[in-house]
Amino acid sequence: MDALTVPAAWRERLERRGLAPLAGTSRRYALWIAFLCAVIAVGVFAYVRQVQEGLIVTGMRDRISWGVYIASFVFFIGISHAGTLLSAILRATKARWQLSVTRMAEFITVVALMVGALFPLIDLGRPDRILNVLLYGRWQSPLLWDVFAISTYLTGSTLYLYLPLIPDFALCRDRLGPSAPRWRRALFTVLALGWRGTPAQRRLLDRAITVMMIVIIPVAVSVHTVVSWIFAMSLRVPFNTTIFGPYFVAGAIFSGIAAIIVLMAVLRKLLHLEEWITRTQFVSLGYLMAAFTLIMGYANLNEYVTHGYKMEEGFVFHFDQLMTGPFMWPFWTYVVAGIALPGLLVLNPRTRTIPGITVAAVLVLVTMWIERYLIVVAGLRVPVMPYEPASYVPSWVEVAILAAAFALFALLISVFAKVFPVISVWEVAEHRGPEPGAPAAVEEPLPARRKILLGEAPS
Amino acid sequence: MVIDLRRCDGCQSVGKPPQCTAACIEGHFAPAPMEWVQVYEAGLPGGGTQFIPTPCQNCQNAPCVNVCPVGATFHTPEGTVLIDQQRCIGCRICMEACPYDRRFFNWGTAPQPPEALFMDYSPEHQSPAIRGTVMKCDFCPDMARSGRLPYCAQGCPNRAIYYGDLEEDVATNGDEVVRLSRFLSENAAYRLKEELGTEPRVHYIPGHGEAVGRSASRKGRKPTEWPWQERRAGATSWTR
Amino acid sequence: MRRAVAAAATLLVLALSAPSVVAAADPSRLALTAPATARFGETIGVGARLTDGQGAPISGARIVVVTPMRFLNGAGDAVLLDGRTDKDGSVAGEIAIRSTEPLALRARFGGDTQYDAAEAAARISVEGEAVALYEQHAGARVPMLNQAPGADGVSLAAGAGDGVLGRMRELWPALSGWPIAAALITVWSIFAFAVSLLFRIRSAGALP
Structure with a gap:
């Protein structure tokens, strides 16, 4: 790939902006971290109660034996597909507009996988016996497939996050001011792997990125397919369907797009990245999201029409509870606010703005969690024997742990954004160049204490 | 196991909770609210109800055994499906997989009588109950070894429950002995949710207690009781 | 219909067991x-x-x-x-x-x-010898690859068997799940290849 010729001042601005968050913290950031830690602490307390008392402190019981935990597991594994889509699928198709947000998308992938993988562990009745999965693991079990797939995906996406970071680590290493702490310099030196940008190194890095880009796509598809199989391998009426694999993968990419749009909007504002993340990125991702509303709607139509036409025994109950029964509100919220409204917001030229698309993405994120909740809880509620349908209300423990998981997600993203450049500086500089419709560059002076770290350009 | 529904009246005639469930709870110290053999009341096509005592179906193609990630649920060489509560990690995927609602989780410290605590644990009788693990009907292999019928079959006042051996093709309810294959065919026995392909080892002979004089229109049974709700220190019970 | 037959049979049994009055x-x-x-x-x-x-x-x-x-x-x-x-x-x-x-x-x-x-x-x-006649057919099975879980008792390791696959299973019983093992080995060796490229990047950057 030939490097673009870009204006030197532009590149300098990009490097400064890209590295600025690394150069210091504000009081606001410290408060934010403290707030997240407090939420996590409440969640940890709730989990300690759960370990002490057993799962009786949750709202789950024999008949609805999975609840918020497994729904959130599916949700977080779903949004982890953001990175794969943006950096792998779009990179493979040689799209260039997404280069300024690939790094964020890869953060989401790694962090969402870390948080998502915690949920099955939290859900265990005997977390002390977790090693049994290694000692007595049976490959025939869908849960083992999850263990294999998620550990593979986490390893692969961590590697894939790291590869394009190498030249940026070198940049950090070279641009660190003389007063930067010694550990930071040592860290960047180690992580930069002696990167000097020689043609041989570029060739090797390009090759590594290409290999990982290709292998990560089937791994990502397999991950969400086997996540759906913990349901689809069951004989329960709403789960016993072939559409679950593709449907879960589509839902995963759908919520992944929404997650990256939200994160992009937040970081763009907080880190002043308006020059590199413009309406182009929002509209392109918005169109993708709109396309996925159609795919999701199509998958739902397929599922509900093929079963609803025949009205097998359990489905009569399932339909009633979703459409007119106890799950009526969440279900119609999902249909209206999760499928119809986001699509309309993106397709209507008047709302096809950065705020409009961000609102659509928030709607999608919220309703996709609801959708996962409906799959798990409404699915398990369908009686399999002649008994009165059970009810499930999450307890404070589950709510606290869920809140802690979101806080952990935000915390890890916040820390990542402080430690690593949130924009793939070298890729934007070399393969994208200035954004076509970027706002006029305003050279904001960096706060004084940040100048210490980003002293001067390397000679 | 063969359950002759013609003879099951949900223990309406003795005016007690279902005695199969009661005997099972007594024998296994099954914690509340677990009814390992549960008597469901299901509607009949022409109105009225029938009672269906439902133990673990001991499926040959057992969904729970297939999905267990650690092999804590397994087939014994005789084919019985047991749970090793000392290996179970409590993921509850088996409860999601079981299409008969026959698995029970120890959500908290289960109420059990003190004598349960003195038993040596074995997957064959599952006492004492271990918090955070799954339990279910175990087909009483320890009872069979000592030449006795399972608790439920012993407890049934109408001798509706036959227990047998598919290998020797024989079954008994304690009173009479039948040739299993012939008994099933002659009485047009069926299995629950046959269409799922789970191949249960529990067979039902259709009926609604008519052989013991129950009218299908007489609905309702006495609720199951657990004699030791609060007899274990720190125990909590819950609802299903 | 069935009940009618049953009733008739009951009557018949009663009739058969009744003491004969015909001398x-x-x-x-x-x-x-x-x-x-x-x-x-x-x-x-x-x-x-x-x-x-x-x-x-x-x-x-x-x-x-x-x-x-x-x-x-x-x-x-x-x-x-x-x-x-x-x-x-x-x-x-x-x-x-x-x-x-x-x-x-x-x-x-x-x-x-x-x-x-x-x-x-x-x-x-x-x-003749007593052999097990009743055969349970259980579990998620891939033909020729694995036995039903627990078919050999409490141990859940698949039986060894003959041939190359059998010998592989002797080495590692879980290899009966080799379709999964093969996929994992493929993916992880590609990861390993990418990591090896990292080492080459490092050595390519070394100053002469």
Whole structure:
């Protein structure tokens, strides 16, 4: 790939902006971290109660034996597909507009996988016996497939996050001011792997990125397919369907797009990245999201029409509870606010703005969690024997742990954004160049204490 | 196991909770609210109800055994499906997989009588109950070894429950002995949710207690009781 | 329909067991034909023929063939055959040999208004070793790759078996899941290749 010729001042601005968050913290950031830690602490307390008392402190019981935990597991594994889509699928198709947000998308992938993988562990009745999965693991079990797939995906996406970071680590290493702490310099030196940008190194890095880009796509598809199989391998009426694999993968990419749009909007504002993340990125991702509303709607139509036409025994109950029964509100919220409204917001030229698309993405994120909740809880509620349908209300423990998981997600993203450049500086500089419709560059002076770290350009 | 529904009246005639469930709870110290053999009341096509005592179906193609990630649920060489509560990690995927609602989780410290605590644990009788693990009907292999019928079959006042051996093709309810294959065919026995392909080892002979004089229109049974709700220190019970 | 049959059968049993009030009934003779020996696991044909004192066949009479059986604390006569004689006076049926114990058969005609009751017995000795006849077919199976979980008892390791796959399984029982293992090995070796490229990047950056 030939490097673009870009204006030197532009590149300098990009490097400064890209590295600025690394150069210091504000009081606001410290408060934010403290707030997240407090939420996590409440969640940890709730989990300690759960370990002490057993799962009786949750709202789950024999008949609805999975609840918020497994729904959130599916949700977080779903949004982890953001990175794969943006950096792998779009990179493979040689799209260039997404280069300024690939790094964020890869953060989401790694962090969402870390948080998502915690949920099955939290859900265990005997977390002390977790090693049994290694000692007595049976490959025939869908849960083992999850263990294999998620550990593979986490390893692969961590590697894939790291590869394009190498030249940026070198940049950090070279641009660190003389007063930067010694550990930071040592860290960047180690992580930069002696990167000097020689043609041989570029060739090797390009090759590594290409290999990982290709292998990560089937791994990502397999991950969400086997996540759906913990349901689809069951004989329960709403789960016993072939559409679950593709449907879960589509839902995963759908919520992944929404997650990256939200994160992009937040970081763009907080880190002043308006020059590199413009309406182009929002509209392109918005169109993708709109396309996925159609795919999701199509998958739902397929599922509900093929079963609803025949009205097998359990489905009569399932339909009633979703459409007119106890799950009526969440279900119609999902249909209206999760499928119809986001699509309309993106397709209507008047709302096809950065705020409009961000609102659509928030709607999608919220309703996709609801959708996962409906799959798990409404699915398990369908009686399999002649008994009165059970009810499930999450307890404070589950709510606290869920809140802690979101806080952990935000915390890890916040820390990542402080430690690593949130924009793939070298890729934007070399393969994208200035954004076509970027706002006029305003050279904001960096706060004084940040100048210490980003002293001067390397000679 | 063969359950002759013609003879099951949900223990309406003795005016007690279902005695199969009661005997099972007594024998296994099954914690509340677990009814390992549960008597469901299901509607009949022409109105009225029938009672269906439902133990673990001991499926040959057992969904729970297939999905267990650690092999804590397994087939014994005789084919019985047991749970090793000392290996179970409590993921509850088996409860999601079981299409008969026959698995029970120890959500908290289960109420059990003190004598349960003195038993040596074995997957064959599952006492004492271990918090955070799954339990279910175990087909009483320890009872069979000592030449006795399972608790439920012993407890049934109408001798509706036959227990047998598919290998020797024989079954008994304690009173009479039948040739299993012939008994099933002659009485047009069926299995629950046959269409799922789970191949249960529990067979039902259709009926609604008519052989013991129950009218299908007489609905309702006495609720199951657990004699030791609060007899274990720190125990909590819950609802299903 | 079934209930009607059952009711009729109940009435019939009652009628059969009721003491005969007819003083002079004709004698009847029952003959039970069964092979003297049978192999374990085999299904044999058994027949009974009911005739009157003159040797003429009696049709429409109910014949029950039973054998004494015992299981746990239950014992008694288990019905093996239950049928009505045809116009030739015969009933026939099949019996599966499921035990190595000699099989004692007893056929019985309960008598009716015209004929006296009659009985016949036969004894079948069983040859051959007892092997497991009942085969459970359980579990998620991939043909030729793995056995049903727990088919070999509490141990959940798949059986070894012959051939290359079998030897592989001896090395690592979980290899019976080799489709998954193969996918994992492929993906992880690609990861390893990418990591090896990292080392080459490092050495390519070394200053001469």
